[in-house]
Amino acid sequence: xxxxxxxxxxxxxxxxxxxxxxxxxxxxxxxxxxxxxxxxxxxxxxxxxxxxxxxxxxxxxxxxxxxxxxxxxxxxxxxxxxxxxxxxxxxxxxxxxxxxxxxxxxxxxxxxxxxxxxxxxxxxxxxxxxxxxxxxxxxxxxxxxxxxxxxxxxxxxxxxxxxxxxxxxxxxxxxxxxxxxxxxxxxxxxxxxxxxxxxxxxxxxxxxxxxxxxxxxxxxxxxxxxxxxxxxxxxxxxxxxxxxxxxxxxxxxxxxxxxxxxxxxxxxxxxxxxxxxxxxxxxxxxxxxxxxxxxxxxxxxxxxxxxxxxxxxxxxxxxxxxxxxxxxxxxxxxxxxxxxxxxxxxxxxxxxxxxxxxxxxxxxxxxxxxxxxxxx
Ligand SMILES: CC(=O)SCCNC(=O)CCNC(=O)[C@H](O)C(C)(C)COP(=O)(O)OP(=O)(O)OC[C@H]1O[C@@H](n2cnc3c(N)ncnc32)[C@H](O)[C@@H]1OP(=O)(O)O
Ligand SMILES: O=C([O-])CC(=O)C(=O)O
Numbered sequence: 001x002x003x004x005x006x007x008x009x010x011x012x013x014x015x016x017x018x019x020x021x022x023x024x025x026x027x028x029x030x031x032x033x034x035x036x037x038x039x040x041x042x043x044x045x046x047x048x049x050x051x052x053x054x055x056x057x058x059x060x061x062x063x064x065x066x067x068x069x070x071x072x073x074x075x076x077x078x079x080x081x082x083x084x085x086x087x088x089x090x091x092x093x094x095x096x097x098x099x100x101x102x103x104x105x106x107x108x109x110x111x112x113x114x115x116x117x118x119x120x121x122x123x124x125x126x127x128x129x130x131x132x133x134x135x136x137x138x139x140x141x142x143x144x145x146x147x148x149x150x151x152x153x154x155x156x157x158x159x160x161x162x163x164x165x166x167x168x169x170x171x172x173x174x175x176x177x178x179x180x181x182x183x184x185x186x187x188x189x190x191x192x193x194x195x196x197x198x199x200x201x202x203x204x205x206x207x208x209x210x211x212x213x214x215x216x217x218x219x220x221x222x223x224x225x226x227x228x229x230x231x232x233x234x235x236x237x238x239x240x241x242x243x244x245x246x247x248x249x250x251x252x253x254x255x256x257x258x259x260x261x262x263x264x265x266x267x268x269x270x271x272x273x274x275x276x277x278x279x280x281x282x283x284x285x286x287x288x289x290x291x292x293x294x295x296x297x298x299x300x301x302x303x304x305x306x307x308x309x310x311x312x313x314x315x316x317x318x319x320x321x322x323x324x325x326x327x328x329x330x331x332x333x334x335x336x337x338x339x340x341x342x343x344x345x346x347x348x349x350x351x352x353x354x355x356x357x358x359x360x361x362x363x364x365x366x367x368x369x370x371x372x373x374x375x376x
Pocket of ligand 2: 185187188190191192223262263264312
């Protein structure tokens with residue numbers, strides 16, 4: 001590193017890429033996706049609208065949306081040998097690790113894997129969006145020694161994703177809440193997983209490798225893994241009072257509370273969390289059980305009072321997924337399934353306008369040579 005280089009641990013505040021995909025506008029409080037605010041879109045649009053917005057140009061007409069759905073359905077059915085690979089995994093395997101393996105295995109079925117043209121990458125994005133939900137749902141069924149569940153053509157994309165997980169056809173309300181969660185998770189500028197994917201793609205490596213790396217990144221508790229950790233906390237506490245006490249104790253021990261805080265939003269609320277909070281309320285009313293809602297609200301108050309911190313999307317997505325009957329180990333894989341479209345858009349953009357990522361270091365180790373060869 002020379003004197004003219006700046007060092008920001010964790011790349012905080014560093015601009016790492018130029019993009020036309022998305023921006024977190026913390027001044028206006030917007031998540032801008034290709035010009036539109038994601039929160040506004042969540043009021044009237046669905047996940048497939050966002051798929052079109054991210055992979056094609058603009059919001060789709062009804063006919064274009066139907067076309068997106070048809071393209072996805074045409075790619076259903078994972079190669080049988082990928083299912084066999086998943087069957088070889090030990091039953092202790094976390095579904096995120098199974099997902100990483102499944103995506104990696106798909107690479108071998110792409111005869112033109114090294115062609116990074118826009119058309120080829122887009123076609124792969126649709127195939128991956130179609131097959132990743134199947135890997136998520138069925139790797140879990142395989143690990144649980146349950147029957148696998150194949151996609152049903154009569155269901156919508158999101159309803160089918162949920163159906164393959166639970167084995168039950170969702171009601172319209174359940175399918176629509178799940179769809180909205182996918183929309184909210186679809187794209188979020190430059191989180192660690194997107195950065196990882198772009199770094200990998202910048203060597204002109206392929207989309208499967210970039211996504212495989214992104215799964216590993218998203219698994220961590222400081223990122224996507226937080227939604228599972230939130231649910232374990234809520235279930236472990238079991239009541240409003242016990243949850244408040246648990247949070248207070250953890251804060252006294254200087255522990256991080258999963259589902260709170262954010263590198264970009266910092267001390268502001270993640271606007272996506274508010275949308276999921278409303279959906280949690282609706283589900284609680286429908287099921288006649290508002291315990292999780294009351295616990296989450298009480299937790300919010302503790303965190304605001306003690307740390308001035310607010311929830312991120314994972315905090316409210318977790319109880320929503322639980323009330324939809326989704327097993328906890330699938331919460332983070334679902335986040336990844338939803339984010340696949342955003343990641344693919346970033347990988348495509350990187351390939352279209354590439355510059356290799358290769359930063360420098362602030363070296364704080366020893367130097368043993370007395371000879372100076374000058375600045376590198
Ligand atoms: C959808 C998503 O992926 S959103 C992210 C999901 N991840 C989580 O929910 C994990 C919990 N949250 C966190 O660990 C953090 O807030 C992160 C990793 C998301 C962001 O962290 P950073 O930008 O690195 O902030 P950093 O960890 O430096 O925190 C700044 C201050 O806030 C505190 N803080 C931040 N988040 C939390 C938290 N969740 N619980 C308790 N304290 C927290 C830190 O202890 C630190 O306090 P200090 O200045 O007194 O030392
Ligand atoms: O933006 C981030 O750092 C993490 C996040 O909220 C997301 O990926 O949805």
